[in-house]
Amino acid sequence: MGFYNNPERRSSGLGIAIISAIIGGLIVLLFTPLFIRSGVIQLPTNQTQAPTAPTKVTTVKVNSNITQAVEKVRPAVVGVESIRKTGGFFTNEEERESGSGIIFEKRNGKALVVTNHHVIEKARDVRVVISTKDEPKTVPAKILGKDKITDLAVLEIDDQYVTTVAEFGNSDVLKAGEPAIAIGNPLGFTFSQSVTVGVISSPKRTFQANEYISTEVIQTDAAINPGNSGGALVNVAGQVIGINTLKIAERGVEGLGFAIPINHARPIIQDLIKKGRVPRPYIGVSFLGNLYQFSDLELAELKVPDNITGGIVIESVEANSPAAKAGLQYLDVIVAINGKAVNSVVDLRSYLYSKTQIGSKIELTFYRDGKKQKTHLVLAEAPPNLTE
Incomplete structure (x- = not known):
């Protein structure tokens, strides 16, 4: 009988084969993760990775009615600095207050600025601050006329740095809900020519402006803060429709600003230019x-x-x-x-x-x-x- 026909030897070889298979499987299980991490074994994948696109920077040019209106009238809105003497007779102490104004006319080397009476009231010296491309220019101003009742005043300055004159609109055709843009110097010249946007809350609101008169004003929710006085309230055509004059600043009150309608201001402005006051x-x-x-x-x-x-x-x-x-x-x-x-x-x-x-x-x-x-x-x- 040959070697391969021995039943005992066949039984022993089968056991060795089974044990070897088990040991080999264990080795594969133990070392496969290592081989995958080292790159010896690469797993197939059905996912296709999208190519990475280069990062693009997109510039958006905004050209809305609001931006066009601001661009048109903003250079005509100036700062107004009022210098008042304080203290006793023998002191030279000064108090400075700031407001806003609107350049509305330019002729014969001079430019005219309308502002609020309370901005320049009791001022010993008045100056106008004009924003230019380089730096703000401060020029002396002459008071042509002022009117406490309507809270309006007209100043005259040299037109050397004046590049833009504001256009007056028609405040009689305003509608509640239409856009309103306020431009001025809230809290002083640090925030000069600030722009706030809202709506016309009421085109005609009867308001007791002072102890002298109850008058019609434009109510808006565009933010108006101290320093905005005398600045422009503008429509989307870039036309001045009102002269910002005050806001209600009680605790818990928001969005209650008021402006003098430009149609009411026109005849007052002309009287102040021609006569220095308003005959009444x-x-x-x-x-x-x-x-x-x-x-x-x-x-x-x-x-x-x-x-x-x-x-x-x-x-x-x-x-x-x-x-x-x-x-x-x-x-x-x-x-x-x-x-x-x-x-x-x-x-x-x-x-x-x-x-x-x-x-x-x-x-x-x-x-x-x-x-x-x-x-x-x-x-x-x-x-x-x-x-x-």
């Missing part, structure tokens, strides 16, 4: 106050009927004034002008300044000793220092 009609009386401010005892002395709650009480009548010629007296209570009720001194002045002219004949309704009376008078021109 006046009656020639001073007042004790509004009727609603009086006590019950005082009302009893005035003998005004109980159903009359609005009116103004005369304190004095100037000699030779329209009121004196019309027969008005101390403690007369004026309740209407040309048939329109007046509840306060502001109401009366607002009507006089906006609805009448010097030389106009008006009718006043008043109570004297409890009796209703009427009189007529011709309005004269107010003295120059009446509201200064």
